[in-house]
Amino acid sequence: MFKVLVSDPISDMGIQQLVDASDVLVDKKTGLSEEELIAIIGDYDAMLVRSQTRVTANIMGAGKKLKVVGRAGVGVDNIDLEAATQNGIIVINAPDGNTITTCEHTFAMMMALARHIPQAYKKTVSGTWDRKSFLGVELRNKTLGVLGMGRIGSEVAKRAKAFGMNILGFDPFMTEERAEKLGVKLGSVDDIVRNADFITVHTPLTPETRHMIGKSQFDVMKRGMRIVNCARGGIIDEQALVEAIDEGIVAGAAFDVFEKEPPAADHPFLGHPSIIVTPHLGASTVEAQENVAIDVSEQVLHILRNEPFMNAVNMPPIPANLQSKLQPYFELGEKLGSFIAQASEGAVQEITVQYAGELAEVDTQPITRYIMRGLLSHHLGSEQVNIVNSMHLAKQRDINIIVQKSHKSKDFTNLVTVSLRTKKEERSVAGTLLTGYGPRIVQIDKYPVDVTPEGNLILIAHNDKPGIIGSVGTLLGNNNVNIATMQVGRQLEGGSAIMVLRVDKGTPKEVLLQLTDMSGLNTAKEIILP
Numbered sequence: 001m002f003k004v005l006v007s008d009p010i011s012d013m014g015i016q017q018l019v020d021a022s023d024v025l026v027d028k029k030t031g032l033s034e035e036e037l038i039a040i041i042g043d044y045d046a047m048l049v050r051s052q053t054r055v056t057a058n059i060m061g062a063g064k065k066l067k068v069v070g071r072a073g074v075g076v077d078n079i080d081l082e083a084a085t086q087n088g089i090i091v092i093n094a095p096d097g098n099t100i101t102t103c104e105h106t107f108a109m110m111m112a113l114a115r116h117i118p119q120a121y122k123k124t125v126s127g128t129w130d131r132k133s134f135l136g137v138e139l140r141n142k143t144l145g146v147l148g149m150g151r152i153g154s155e156v157a158k159r160a161k162a163f164g165m166n167i168l169g170f171d172p173f174m175t176e177e178r179a180e181k182l183g184v185k186l187g188s189v190d191d192i193v194r195n196a197d198f199i200t201v202h203t204p205l206t207p208e209t210r211h212m213i214g215k216s217q218f219d220v221m222k223r224g225m226r227i228v229n230c231a232r233g234g235i236i237d238e239q240a241l242v243e244a245i246d247e248g249i250v251a252g253a254a255f256d257v258f259e260k261e262p263p264a265a266d267h268p269f270l271g272h273p274s275i276i277v278t279p280h281l282g283a284s285t286v287e288a289q290e291n292v293a294i295d296v297s298e299q300v301l302h303i304l305r306n307e308p309f310m311n312a313v314n315m316p317p318i319p320a321n322l323q324s325k326l327q328p329y330f331e332l333g334e335k336l337g338s339f340i341a342q343a344s345e346g347a348v349q350e351i352t353v354q355y356a357g358e359l360a361e362v363d364t365q366p367i368t369r370y371i372m373r374g375l376l377s378h379h380l381g382s383e384q385v386n387i388v389n390s391m392h393l394a395k396q397r398d399i400n401i402i403v404q405k406s407h408k409s410k411d412f413t414n415l416v417t418v419s420l421r422t423k424k425e426e427r428s429v430a431g432t433l434l435t436g437y438g439p440r441i442v443q444i445d446k447y448p449v450d451v452t453p454e455g456n457l458i459l460i461a462h463n464d465k466p467g468i469i470g471s472v473g474t475l476l477g478n479n480n481v482n483i484a485t486m487q488v489g490r491q492l493e494g495g496s497a498i499m500v501l502r503v504d505k506g507t508p509k510e511v512l513l514q515l516t517d518m519s520g521l522n523t524a525k526e527i528i529l530p
């Protein structure tokens, strides 16, 4: 008999299939502390949570029989994925079940914002009949900027069309074909920030999206715009938002999520006359809670019964006989994927992976999954992408993956080349494993290099001419950016060339801009590898 612990309030209807299963015993014990969970988790084969229970490394460690943690919802920020993987526990989520509900909440917030509904309600029930203070705006003919056009962002765009809004969207994975189908005009973050009357964010919270809307974006926004966050706290800089409202740039904001939840009693949003808030209710409908609970219960049953399952968000076990042979290539593959994602621009359309040399003999599928994980994580967040779902996520985004193998490898016993085609350009990076030295990048586009793929790198495309290396060094030195190593690759003397610098810490954006402005230098990109 499998024992399943439900440790958060989860729809009864949704978990009925678990309750009905003859080989499962379900215990509902909500509101337990970490210590209480540690004391009992050893008895359970599966755990079902929503967002309240923090499934920590200590809980996982104590869960000696635990095979799976099911999250009835999308975000798994409350589950220690690293610890789950280390303990061989599969973590699954229910990514689709609350999409429509959260999209509808976004509209509820946007319309409440446009028409001051919460403020007007408060005044009316307090006995004041005030019609003057609540002059609203229509959605019709307004430009809606959608940042993040995945499941929820795309549904928001579809519904915004029905309101007669013009939609300007940005998502690194949105191709023009998909955008056209949705009736969305694609623009950059800057286009959206400058032109939108309403902005709504639907990205995950990643190092790249944290504060993607901050002071410098508010400074150039259309006066009187309105902004909505029903995704994750932290995507919009809360302090900068309050200042932008107080300066009259932003007319109002609607937030379902906070950088810290629940927010402190003195949080500047609470009680602010132009900010409306809900307590992370995006997914809180009867339907969504049933959907996510049904989805997650079904997959938990499959896992317990050793049947094929979906929606795993961490790494599945790899057969022991393949593990030791492939393991070093996983790291190489993930780094190559991450490198090429950061080096290139535009929506990804096609990836070609070439395995040459001894790699032609083995099943390279897991390596391709790591390459895709490195590539997609840059935009989707490492929390969402793993080797189980990386190929599926690529397919969902219409990214074509081509794998080629050759027994011949000219200069190396093994070589992995990842080429990427976007709407804007084609780039490639090749890497190898050097015995005793680990992963190396040996070619970038057509230029041979020898780069250890780790830490903070700056990738520069420039013209091969005297003095340029010195000028780059001087500019970085003047800005206190210390160069640890430098590699230069060129094909012909005086032709185009690249430089890869390893620096000791992150390079400020202004310094990258100054580099790009230098004569003879074409692009300068920061690439951060684990």
Ligand SMILES: NC(=O)c1ccc[n+]([C@@H]2O[C@H](COP(=O)([O-])OP(=O)(O)OC[C@H]3O[C@@H](n4cnc5c(N)ncnc54)[C@H](O)[C@@H]3O)[C@@H](O)[C@H]2O)c1
Residues within 6 Å of the ligand: 074, 075, 095, 098, 099, 102, 147, 148, 149, 150, 151, 152, 153, 170, 171, 172, 173, 202, 203, 204, 205, 208, 209, 212, 230, 231, 232, 256, 257, 280, 281, 282, 283, 284, 378, 379, 380, 381, 384
């Ligand atoms: N408020 C709630 O209760 C609630 C409910 C469900 C989901 N969510 C949150 O909503 C967000 C979206 O969920 P989803 O299911 O649509 O996820 P999704 O993975 O389908 O979509 C996210 C999209 O963001 C894009 N993206 C990543 N980085 C970007 C960047 N820098 N700029 C622009 N786009 C970027 C990705 O390419 C992806 O298409 C997530 O943060 C999720 O946790 C909140």
Ligand SMILES: O=C(O)CC[C@@H](O)C(=O)O
Residues within 6 Å of the ligand: 050, 051, 072, 073, 074, 075, 076, 098, 280, 281, 282, 283, 284
């Ligand atoms: O209400 C919840 O469980 C959180 C919903 C949402 O943030 C999610 O990530 O699915």
